[in-house]
Amino acid sequence: MPKVYFNEFNLGVNTLTTFQPNNTFHVSDGYMWAKGRHTFKFGGEFRYLQINERNVCSPNGAFTFDGSITGSDFADYLLGAVQNYNQCSQQFLDSRTRYGGAYAQDTYKVKPNVTLNLGVRWEVSMPWYDTQGKIETIVPGLQSTQFPTAPLGWVVPGDPGIPSTLAPTRYNNFSPRLGIAYSPGFKDGMAGKIFGGPGKSSIRASYGVYYTSIEDLNLFYEVGDAPFGLYWVSPNPVNFDQPFQEVANGMSEGQRFPFVFPKPGSPANKTLDYSIYLPISFSPGYDIHNRPPYAEHYNLSIQRELSKSTVLTLAYVGTQGHKLISQYDANPGDFALCLQLNQLGATPTCGRDGENQTYTLPPGVAAPAKAFTTPCPLGTPAGSTCIPGTRDYLGPAFSQNNSFTVNIANSSYNAGQITVEHKAADFTFLAAYTFAKAMDNSSGFGQWVNFLDPRLSRSLSAFDITHNFVVSYIWAVPFDRAIGKLPKRLTQGWALNGVTRYSGGLPVSLRQGGDYSLVGGGNTDVPDLVGKVVTQNPRNPGPNGPNTFFLPDAFASGPNGGFGNANRQFFHGPGINVTDFGISKRTMIREAMGFEIRAEFFNIFNHANFSNPHGNYNNMNTFGTVTSTRSFGDTGSGSREGQISAKFTW
Known part of the structure; x- marks a missing residue:
């Protein structure tokens, strides 16, 4: 039975069932040797990981009825007016990887108050592979010899x-580590006052390089793609009874199922019919030059004991990320070609979302040098030239949403931190302030970078918060000492606790859909910045109505063929002001038996903490407007909530 999707519900079997047994084999050992003021440590480890997937994906197909024809999804169903149809083959994965690492470290006690730590780690992280080579990638200009009928650029192992x-x-992943700890021993003078005397202060600094492996998920987006699988999405509405036949013109998309899996190394692969896979879409490529991502971590801290129960810490911490995994469009449209086709009088006019459209040049007009050509349909004037879209990087054999996984992203984080911690018999207090800045050109694997120049995507990180102040406390209330006449079971065991946070907001993510760049997808398109961004309290009514955080007047749509000049994230949204509070009472019944009751209140002052405003310039009804509040922790809500719990221990 196929899956049938409506707007509010669905029928049929699940579209995806996964069976995944995994195995991990791990061996490690270490050795320590102390000699004089040196402590040496040596060691290593080896890991072998196996992931085996057997995915059943829409084996009988999935139909979508959304009401786009009649206005009612169920009416579309009664008419058999399918908006979308997809079907896919089983997905088989037998992936493996090996990791080896070795380290050497020397902890050198230079003086009683100075310790130096020197070390190096060597790591070898094999990229994931499939035991039968059932993966593929994109290398522009390279023709597969394993599958000679594959489109140019689509290659497989071998x-x-x-x-x-x-x-x-x-094999050249060496990670140096350096650390130093120093406890000033000044007894008098200005230095003695600053550091408080011997044993009252400590200064620590460190630097290290850390490599990481590329996760299996990032690589094996290639699983189930041509020729080792097929995920088919109808490019246009199809008939309910004939899902591979388009409604508009009756054109057949070809019978693509049941799917027959090619056997790696089989002679039949030399003549495999690739037409059932074309055009290839929603299939990623993995850069054959990828290397393990790495980060540099560094910090400097000064800790000072202000009293026996209070410690002040000043710190500077930073991280620089290099060769981070990101994605960009592997086969974008060529905006210059689109504009050139219009100058040559092509029909229809090339514009937004026209990357996959077929264009016809007038008789006698030659195709641009970068353009692919295709036979013109019957009825086209003699001498015309037909251009199958503007995706000239890989060509018409590749359609849309073919991403390219490559480690070209980078990041930086630098922060100053101040922490005051107080611990006494009945009261514990911690206050921390962080002033930080985080930047990158991709804040996550799913956030694409500009394919022309990744530097154009560099901006504030999606998680950047400039100011963050947090206070937490626990007070064991001494009722038993203040009220001595009542039974101790009533006065002992009371405690108050709370956490208060004041912080700036997260950056507002700007984007502009509608394919103004003429490259397709719009994953990196932003509006033009034409003025100063003016923000306001969303509680107050503004010229653009209630809940407005920033005025849209600072932005405008850019011309066709441009990505927009605004940064994707360059100013922050509403901040956070939230206080959680709790009170508890613990009563001991006997030595090993007790009863505790707690009352906890989240956002006890019911302060409205607004989510970020909408940043999609194409939707001017909500652009710059806040439409929701934040939720915190496990409560699932941003408004004030309370809960009472009890616990019995024995």
Whole structure:
């Protein structure tokens, strides 16, 4: 039975069922040797990981009825007016990876108050591979020899220069580590006053390089793609009874199922019919030059004991991320070609979302040098030239949403921190303030970077918070000492606790859909910045109505063929002001038996903490407007909530 989707419900079997047994084999050992003022440590580890997936994905197809024809999804169903149809083959994955690491470290006690730590780690992280080579990637200009009928650029392990791991294993991943700890011993003078005397202060600094492996998920987006699988999405509405036939013109998309899996290394692969896979869409490529991402971590801290129960810490911490995994469009439209086709009089006019449209040039007009050509349909004037879209990087054999996984992203984080901690018999208090800035050109694997120049995507990180102040406390209320006449079971065991946070907001993410860049997708398109961004309290009514955080007048749509000049994230949204409070009472019944009751209140002052405003310039009804509040923790709500709980221990 196929899956049938309506706007509010669905019928049929699940579209995806996964069976995934995994195995991890791990061996490690370490050795320590102390000699004089040196403590040496040596060691290593080896890991072998296996992931085996057997995914059943829409084996009988899935139909979507959304009401786009009649206005009612169920009426569309009665008419058999399918908006979308998809079907896919089973997905088989037998992935493996190996990791090896070794380290050497020397902790050197230079003086009683100075300790130096020197070390190095060597790591070898093999990229994930499939035991039968059932993965593929994109290398522009390279023709597959394993599958000679594949489109140019679509390659598999075993092709020239393509190892089983797609990218080579790197053996030069050396990670130096340096640390120093110093306790000033000044007894008098200005230095003695600043550091408080021997044993009252400590200064620590460290630097290290840390490598990480590329996760299996990032690589094996390639699983189930041509020719080792097929995920088919109808490009246009199709008939309910004939899901591979378009409604508009009756054109057949070809019978693509049941799908027959090619056997790696089989002679039949040399003549495999690739037409059932074309155009390839929603299939990622993995850069064959990828290497393990790494980060540099560094910090400097000064800790000062102000009293026996109070400690002040000043710190500077930073991280620089390099070769981070990101994505960009592997086969974008060519905006210059689109504009050139219009100058040559092509029909229809090339514009937004026209990357996959077929264009016809007048008789006698030659196609641009970068353009692909295709036979013109019957009825086209003699001498005309037909252009199958503007995706000239990989060509018409590749359609839309083919991402390219590559480690070209980078990040930076720098922060100053101040912490005051007080611990006494009945009262514990911690206050921390952080002044920070985080920047990157991709804040996550799913956030694409500009394919022309990743530097154009560099902006504030999605999680950047400039100011963050947090106070927490626990007070064991001494009722038993203040009220001595009542039974101790009533006066002992009371405690108050709370956490208060004041912080700035997260950056507002700007985007502009509608394909103004003429490259397709619009994943990196932003509006033009034409003025100063003016923000206001969303509680107050503004010229653009209630709940307005920033005025849209600072932005405008850019011209066709441009990505927009605004940064994707360059100013912050509403801040956070929230206080959680709790009170508890613990009563001991006997030595090993007790009863505790707690009352906890989240956002006890019911302060409205607004979510970020909408940043999609295409929707001017909500652009710059806040439409929801934040939720915190496990409560699932941003408004004041309370709960009472009890616990019995024995």
